[in-house]
Amino acid sequence: MIQPYLMSAYRDGGRGEAVSGRLAYDCWGLVRAVRNELFGLPLLPSYGAISPDDKRGLTDAYQAEVDAFAEGPPVPGAIATxxxxxxxxxxxxxxxxxxxxxxxxxxxxxxxxxxSIADFESKYMTVRYYS
Structure with missing residues (x-):
């Protein structure tokens, strides 16, 4: 089920295009593809023009979407921030x-x-889940 994603390449601004025969994503591109393709959820806006290094821009994009989500426990399809x-x-x-x-x-x-959730949370200082 997730094997094609695990085989994907990382690419800034990647939204699932093929690069050297592999799909390519950045973190937001992966989230939007998986939520849409595996869970049948509406495709989230691309925000592909925002550089992954622009943390203020990423935060502003998050703020633009957050009203549609509720913070809560991790569940399948939830966005981990x-x-x-x-x-x-x-x-x-x-x-x-x-x-x-x-x-x-x-x-x-x-x-x-x-x-795993425990391993993921141990890697990062503050994790919040939204679904």
Whole structure:
């Protein structure tokens, strides 16, 4: 189910286009694709013009979407947001694998990976979930 995403490449602004025969995503591109393709949820806005290094721009984009979501516990399809002070600096998406809930994420240094909720939360200082 998540294998095609785990095989994907990281690319700034990536929204699922093929690069060298592999799909390419940045963290927001992965979240929007997985929520739409695996969970049948509406496709979220692209925000592809915002650089992953523009944390203020990412936070502003998050603020534009947050009214449609409720903060709560991690559940399949929820967006996992990572915070440094008042800035949203990274996102992932909650996905169940073999009966275990975890977070699928991608990044320049890590590529795409799935971590259990406990492992994901241990990697980041402040994590909030929205569904």
């Amino acid at each position: 990572i915070w440094k002070f008042r800035l949203c600096v990274h996102v992932g998406v909650c996905v169940e694998v073999n009966g275990r809930l975890g977070v699928l994420e991608t990044g320049r240094k890590i590529g795409c990976r799935w971590l």
